[in-house]
Amino acid sequence: MSQIEAEIEGFILAGGASSRMGTDKARLRLDGRTFVELVADALRPLNGRVSVVSSRPDAKTFGLAVVPDMHESLGALGGLHAALRACEGRWAAVVSCDLPFVTGALMLRLASFLCDETEAVAPLQDDGRAQPLCAVYARAACLGVAEDLIRAGELRPRRLLRRVRTRWVSFDELSDLKGSELFFTNVNTPEDYARAQQASRGANQTATVGDP
Numbered sequence: 098m099s100q101i102e103a104e105i106e107g108f109i110l111a112g113g114a115s116s117r118m119g120t121d122k123a124r125l126r127l128d129g130r131t132f133v134e135l136v137a138d139a140l141r142p143l144n145g146r147v148s149v150v151s152s153r154p155d156a157k158t159f160g161l162a163v164v165p166d167m168h169e170s171l172g173a174l175g176g177l178h179a180a181l182r183a184c185e186g187r188w189a190a191v192v193s194c195d196l197p198f199v200t201g202a203l204m205l206r207l208a209s210f211l212c213d214e215t216e217a218v219a220p221l222q223d224d225g226r227a228q229p230l231c232a233v234y235a236r237a238a239c240l241g242v243a244e245d246l247i248r249a250g251e252l253r254p255r256r257l258l259r260r261v262r263t264r265w266v267s268f269d270e271l272s273d274l275k276g277s278e279l280f281f282t283n284v285n286t287p288e289d290y291a292r293a294q295q296a297s298r299g300a301n302q303t304a305t306v307g308d309p
Contacts, residue, residue, distance in 0.1 A: 104187035105208060107140030108180035109133055110173060110230065111159075111194040112151035112166040118286060123151070123159075123194040125290060127297045132197045132284070133159050142201035143190055143208060148183065150176045173230055174243065174252045181240040189239075193230035197293065198279035206271060207233055216261035222281045223268045229254035231281065235261070276300065 111123040111133055118125075123133045133149060137159075140147045148162040156163045164183040168175030173193065180189050188211060192199055203220075210218045216238035220228050234257075242260045246252065271277050279300070284293050 105143045105190050105211075105233065106184050106186045106188070107137070107143055107147040107190045107192070107204075108164065108184070109136045109140070109147065109149045109161070109192055109194050110151075110176040110180070111149050111156065112153060112176055118284075118290070121153070122284060123149075125197075125284065127197055127293060128301065131159075132194045133161070135197045136192050136194055136199060137161060139199040139201050139204055140190055140192060142205055144186075146186075148180075149194075150179050150183075168247060171247060171252050174246060174254050174257070177229075177234070177254055177257070178240070178243040178247060181234060181236050181243055184236045187236060188233050189236055190233045191230065193283075195284045196231055196281065197284060198276060198282050198296075199231055200274070200276055200280070202274045203231070203271065203277075203280055206274060207231075207266060210264045210266055212264075214262065215264045217258055217263040218266060219258050219263055220266045220271060220281070221268055223272075223278075225268075227255050227258060227265070228281050229258055232258070238262075 125132050137147045148164045149159050150164045150166050152166045164179050166176050166179045177191055180191050207218050216235045219232035222228050238261050242257050246256055284290050
């Protein structure tokens with residue numbers, strides 16, 4: 098583990114209303130494991146410290162430290178603010194629970210781009226869109242910006258990334274990693290979930306065929 102990786106804490110955003118899904122997305126399962134468990138496994142290679150950001154009464158049942166979402170009505174930026182406020186390390190790796198295909202290799206790759214001149218590292222999806230909910234943020238630089246945005250009513254996390262010195266990671270810089278085609282599969286609706294289940298089964302079948 099590098100010195101920078103040792104200064105990263107992991108946070109899973111799991112406090113959303115899940116209104117389009119109709120049930121708590123954090124507790125959906127792929128291959129018998131909840132989305133929170135899958136994301137936690139992806140974050141642990143950084144340094145092992147992982148918390149879940151949620152104000153749901155049952156959040157403790159995930160078996161992780163719980164960070165209350167002080168601005169739960171403000172969506173993802175509220176959860177990101179809570180993570181930054183609770184972070185005791187230099188960096189906060191923040192991943193939304195509805196990105197169940199993130200991997201430890203992806204998070205380590207993003208962390209490899211951190212440096213003293215960088216205040217955030219964020220990937221670009223294969224469609225070119227920035228993905229702020231699978232990114233690494235410098236606590237000192239980003240917390241105040243998040244508070245400014247909340248006060249201004251500008252609640253899109255991408256605004257924060259544009260206000261700080263962000264190292265944008267192109268998809269080409271990630272595409273060599275196993276499972277990269279699924280990294281940013283966002284599961285918001287029952288239809289999304291059905292496609293994610295199908296993709297997970299397909300990935301497992303491919304892995305089984307490739308086993309010696």
